[in-house]
Amino acid sequence: MATLHDKRVLITGGGSGIGADMALGFAKAGARVTIVGRRRQALEHVAEHHANIDSQVADVTDETAMLALFEAMGELDVVVANAGAAESVALEKSDLAHWQRMLDVNLTGVYLTLREGLKHLRPGGRLLAVASTAGLKGYAYVGAYCAAKHGVVGLVRALAQETAQRGITVNALCPGFTETPLLEASIDSIVDKTGRTAEQARAHFTRANPTGRLVQPADVTATALWLCGPGSDAITGQAISISGGEI
Numbered sequence: 344m345a346t347l348h349d350k351r352v353l354i355t356g357g358g359s360g361i362g363a364d365m366a367l368g369f370a371k372a373g374a375r376v377t378i379v380g381r382r383r384q385a386l387e388h389v390a391e392h393h394a395n396i397d398s399q400v401a402d403v404t405d406e407t408a409m410l411a412l413f414e415a416m417g418e419l420d421v422v423v424a425n426a427g428a429a430e431s432v433a434l435e436k437s438d439l440a441h442w443q444r445m446l447d448v449n450l451t452g453v454y455l456t457l458r459e460g461l462k463h464l465r466p467g468g469r470l471l472a473v474a475s476t477a478g479l480k481g482y483a484y485v486g487a488y489c490a491a492k493h494g495v496v497g498l499v500r501a502l503a504q505e506t507a508q509r510g511i512t513v514n515a516l517c518p519g520f521t522e523t524p525l526l527e528a529s530i531d532s533i534v535d536k537t538g539r540t541a542e543q544a545r546a547h548f549t550r551a552n553p554t555g556r557l558v559q560p561a562d563v564t565a566t567a568l569w570l571c572g573p574g575s576d577a578i579t580g581q582a583i584s585i586s587g588g589e590i
Contacts, residue, residue, distance in 0.1 A: 356426030358385030403452030422460030503580030519586030
């Protein structure tokens with residue numbers, strides 16, 4: 344972990360869930376971490392947990408805001424495009440506004456983060472995108488979300504080819520169902536729409552994982568730290584499933 348001492352790390356969607364856990368993990372490893380999101384109070388709450396964490400308010404879908412953010416940040420060693428959102432609806436009942444919302448935050452936000460992050464990355468830097476197993480397979484009722492996450496995986500693979508000669512690696516983390524506020528919102532939605540109990544809804548997600556448990560944010564953080572540490576130089580253009588063997 345000492346290898347991350349004084350490394351500069353930026354993480355979008357850092358106010359909760361995987362982003363918040365990553366921020367603390369990188370900070371404990373000695374990095375100086377800036378978390379980015381739209382909710383100032385949530386960001387400040389996370390930043391209170393470690394002296395190495397600070398925060399900046401910005402919307403990843405706003406190009407002007409992202410340009411200003413990265414210009415203010417200066418040089419970086421690690422950029423993590425983590426911000427995302429999920430909405431559940433049958434495709435035939437969806438509308439263009441739903442489709443656009445899912446692409447805006449889950450794909451365009453990643454594009455802007457990686458594009459601007461690359462411009463400010465030091466030699467040997469790391470770009471990470473938090474995709475999902477939804478970037479590797481299909482799930483019913485989240486077609487737009489799946490399309491966006493598949494797009495993230497494709498973007499990562501393409502960018503890895505562009506940066507391979509520069510010592511920069513680009514990888515996608517693909518967690519399965521993870522114990523986060525985003526999952527809790529999905530559980531609430533199932534309860535509202537189907538009448539199932541919260542326990543039954545949670546069991547639905549747990550069954551997808553062959554290990555019989557939900558993925559924990561710490562599982563994703565550990566993978567991110569490995570990709571930013573020694574011995575990971577040859578790992579680029581990969582979509583790494585963190586899912587307990589889900590197929």
